[in-house]
Amino acid sequence: MNAAEKIVFSRTLHQAAWSNTRLLTDLVNEARKLKQASARDMTILGSGSIVSQLAEHGLIYQYQFMLDPVALGDGTSVFNGLSERLNLQLLEARPFKERERAAYLPTSWSAAELESASRSDQL
Numbered sequence: 263m264n265a266a267e268k269i270v271f272s273r274t275l276h277q278a279a280w281s282n283t284r285l286l287t288d289l290v291n292e293a294r295k296l297k298q299a300s301a302r303d304m305t306i307l308g309s310g311s312i313v314s315q316l317a318e319h320g321l322i323y324q325y326q327f328m329l330d331p332v333a334l335g336d337g338t339s340v341f342n343g344l345s346e347r348l349n350l351q352l353l354e355a356r357p358f359k360e361r362e363r364a365a366y367l368p369t370s371w372s373a374a375e376l377e378s379a380s381r382s383d384q385l
Contacts, residue, residue, distance in 0.1 A: 310340040329362040
C-alpha cells in the first residue's frame with residue numbers, strides 16, 4: 263500500500279505524511295481532472311461524503327459494495343446528502359469469501375455513456 267499512488271481530499275489537512283500521497287482540496291474539479299488524465303479505475307475507500315459529492319455531479323461510473331453479515335443498527339448512509347434519488351441497476355452480485363460483492367451502475371446513463379465510461383475515464 264505504501265508504494266501505491268494515493269490521493270487525499272481534505273479541507274483541513276495541510277500535508278499528507280503517507281508516502282506517494284497527493285493532498286487535494288477541490289473534490290469535484292480535481293476528480294474531473296484526474297478522470298480525464300487517466301484511463302485507470304479509481305477506488306474510494308471509506309468516505310460516504312466523497313461518494314455523495316461525486317454522485318451528485320455524475321462522476322461515478324460504477325458502485326461496488328462489499329456486504330458483511332453484520333447489522334450495526336446505526337450509522338451514516340453512504341449516499342447521505344444527495345439532492346435526488348439515485349437509481350441504480352444491478353450489474354453483478356457474487357459471494358466473495360465471507361462477504362457478498364455487488365456492483366451497480368447508475369440507471370440514468372445511456373448505453374453509449376456506459377460503453378464509453380467502461381473504456382475510458384469514469385470512476
